[in-house]
Amino acid sequence: MGYYHTPSSIEDALSIADKYNDNYTFFAGGTDIQIYRKQKLDLNEHIIDLSLINNINTISMKNGTLSLGAMATLDEIFVSKKIQNNFPLIAKSVNSVATPVLRKTATIGGNLLVKNRCTFYNQSKGWRDSIGSCLRDVGDICQVTGGKDDCYARNVSDAATALIALNAKAVLTSLNGVEHRLVKDLYLPCGIKSHNLSKGTILTQIHLSLSPVKWWYKKLRLRKTLDFTSLTVAATVNKTGIVRVCLNGASMSPILIKESLDLLTLELLIKQARKHCKAVDNDLMPLKYRKQMINVFLEECWETISQKDTRTQSSK
Amino acid sequence: MKGPIGRRTPFIDAIDKATGQAMYTDDYKFPNMLFVRFLRSTKSHAKIKSLDITEAESYPGVVAIATGEDLPISFGVLPTSPDETAMAVKKVRYQGEIVAAVAAETIESAQLGVEKIKIEYESITEFITPQDSLHKCEPDEQIHPHTKNNKNIHKIAELRFNEPEKEIKSASHIQTGKFKFAGVTHAFTEPHSTLAIWNRDETLTVISATQVPHYLHINLSKVLELPLHKIQVKKPSLGGGFGGKSDPFPHEMITSFLAIKTKRPVKCTFSREEVFITHHGRHPTEMSMSISCDDDGKLTALDTDIIIDGGAYGSFGVVTSYYNGVLLQGPYKIDKFGFRTQRAYTNKHQCGAMRGHGAVNPRYAVETLLDMMAYDLKIDPCELRERNFLPENSFTVGEFRITSNGIRDCINTVREKSDWDKKYGKLPFGSGLGVACGFFISGSALPILWNRYPQTVVHAKLDFDGRVVIFSGASDIGQGSDTMLVQIAAEELGIPMEYVQVEVADTKITPVDLGSYSSRVTFMVGNATKTATSNLRNEIAIAIAKEKNVSVNDLYFEDCRVITKNKSVDLSWMEAVEIAMAGRGAFLESGFYISPKLGGKFKGAGAGLSPAYSFGAFISEVNVHPKTGEVNVVKVWGAHDCGKALNPLSVEGQIEGSIHMGLGQAVSEEMWYKNGQQMNANFLDYRIPYSVDTPDMDITIIESNDPEGPYGAKEAGEGPIHPVLPSIGNAVYDAVGVRMMELPITPDKVLKKLKEKV
């Protein structure tokens, strides 16, 4: 039912991808995509396993800039002293993903590009056959809203939330060359096509240099392990007083609110978040509760970031 | 006790399990074996208009296909409701019901074969909620033709004693509540699995992950129309049951049928999603309940009206219906008592028996109302309960015979250990303590199938090698019953455990035992094993007494020797064995257990009768986040009266496991449906607590030494779950002042209540 490719370089991976056009799937850690394969949601014939490629799993610091290889596992990032000392927000976020053993396989690149989720889509083939397929699958309506145009599947990347709050950049490599793009600009407000990487592009590195003076992170989930997020909020304040608050798990793409601390109020923060959040009832947690938690999280977040004194943290 | 009874004893199969050598059903492989996959219904309620298997039959690798018409004889665990067929016949009643089965050379070709089957449905009105099912419908819309008055009500169970409704109208103190409970499922880690072999001598061997080889044996015989003596059911190592493997299942019938049809070994193992679909878990339940008491806090009456959502088939539902009511007769003395339970058929996965069968949800209601009563009367909740406990050696209003009863020790223990008097009502807002009690049967005194046989028989065989083999139909499902058999034999014969081995749960070799359900095994099989092995001891003693010219009563069996006090006889075990076997060879002694005659003469008097009842009291401490509504259970103190802990290690394990499972139902687990379709049929979305979600536990075993239990033992596997849930609910009230009348207590529900309160 398919072909398994294990390229040893980015160039090889890209040329294999190029050869098979739209009929391939990149495997990073594979912990997310593997389930899509099993559920027949990913039917591409060619699997291109990126795990044997050298030099894209390193974690390094140079002149205050952190470089994360996209194939670095969440666990490697968490245990890295460089990260724990300089970027505790990243450590906190990656450690809130999945379970300890999964974090030893799951990669930061994979988490950033994790597929959007919906309770009506992430199901077995037999299940989907029962309910009638949705527009993200082979059907023509959204099972949540009944609409025919938009898919509201949620972006559930916890790492993206933190990295966007830290103003991180992604390095994208394709046969056309290397491109640097802000992580926040990778995403599209669409449940189906959740990111705008063109075919034949591999996310290879993440760079960041922002060392915030204050930060805050919290993930909403019922259990303290395994669960995908129902709402993740990450926030930073930099030396010049610029606040970056990122919300994810609520809407089709991460929501970034960036403002000077002098101009920002809690009310404004909540208003902005609510304005950009297109939440529908497609999660295990009820919609109303998730919306309430946006306020609660932002209130708690605001308490930290609006303080004048030293850096603090809070987390779930 | 000089032997292993009462000692912390690792399970005899623990090393096999810890090294991966233990064989579970799916670990067996036979030459030339086929694999089964199923076509399952995509509709909740529909007629099968057409079913075309021709293309599937010729698909490469497909060897045989079975459909509903092949096995039309209905079956069910209870003889009162054999309402299920192996595969849907003419219509389907829930999404996921098996319609056809494909046996093929590989799992993959079986699955691809399934996908080639063509089926057309014609939808029928769906009954998704139990309320839908209480209304009249057109006859051809009924889920089952046998329900009365054109409604989809499976069973109404009702008992009333001394007009509780009158008392509740006039009593000075009344508490009333409406409660709602989501369904939950067993979620054992080993998926269902069955392997069937058609032997050359035209007998059928079925290896299956079942808690009840005996009922499977009987139902296989019925459905396959094969004489009982031609069927052998064996249970290998089993990865958890909790009630969820205690029905005979369609896949067991189908796999066996396909083995007979193809004359090849056939194996079927479920995916996790199929395990959820198969369900048979705790019924979603709605109830209104009232209790009343006098000015001293003495309970005077309890009355409750309950609707349970049975799903598409009967399973244990008739028993569940009764248990919802009758198991509220303890641990408190209530003289005016009544209940009515209606079990509705709906077009969803069927519900059945799950740990704490039938009584977990109404127990939550009782204990919550008691807490409300205590609060209103300004009586400490522990104190209020103490004023109402049934005494030992008494009878309940419905004529349950209470023998040993350690409930007072239980509540005193947890009260003291949790520092209740200093903490209850005094912790800062957001933290709280809650208490609850419970009780449960140690085996049902009445068998499911009425017959003149004992409830269990155990054989103990002695052979020249000095080994004692215990033959028992008891099913070790992970609770450690095999170890219990060995402990008892070693205790009775004064020999080390390694001299004792077991042959268990094999209907060809082992005498009938009714199975591992209703917490019956330690009490009933334990007693039978004790009898069998003490008979064996007696036989040995008689032979030695004759040869050595001493009295049988002067012989002691201990430390692997047989001695008299004055050492005139001082034999090693092997010497004793040789004397006992001289002139006769290996021999076998038998023991059995029959429950004493119990209970009243009224209709329904048999439900909940047991030779002994366990008791327990639990206290939970919780933190509730006032802004998010999140409930964090910090610690649970549990004290359980199991009569006598034959193996304290496993009794503790049962109580700790009950806390975990009770916690799950209390705060996070839910069979979540939309329009009859389960939304969370996997471990990611059906949210069972993991290690980090599970609280600290402090367990105390209370030993009341039951007069009829083996060495005084009663049950410990199910009773401990009952108090867990309401102790958490009551703790939430102590923490933030809101009454949670709906389970699971998820953050959204807590927050809603908190907002209503303001």
Place this chain on the structure above:
Amino acid sequence: MSLIQTKLTVNGYTHSLLVNADETLLFTLREQLYLTGTKEGCNQGSCGSCTVLINGKPVLSCMTPTLRCANKKITTIEGISGGETLHLVQKYLVSDGGLQCGFCTPGVVMTAVPYLEENPDVNRKEIKESLSGNLCRCTGYKKIIDAVENASKEMKK
């Protein structure tokens, strides 16, 4: 369907196998090599019953393509204890009642063994956290954590 030739080194022995692209290591171990100690509880990465080691690192074999494992050293539960001698984690799981039905146990062992090897100095809370991907429905986890804690103490001696 195309089968691909690969070499798989499991518990020290190298097998030559034909596998397909979507075949998981769990399937290969159980169905091709008949190493049934590794259990399938969910086949979806949620329960931890299928945990094995690849080059000493724990992974969920249900999420791992077999073809990713070529030239790597795989250790399964069968490779943990050499015949008679139990690993300390196994020893204490047995003696402390850290298993009941036993179905999750191989996964617990394969998670705890590398964890203790990598983290010789751990407290109870850390052990609890390290096992937070292993679903056990029987024990309530307490005695599993007891066992791993006791194993850790003895390993330090």
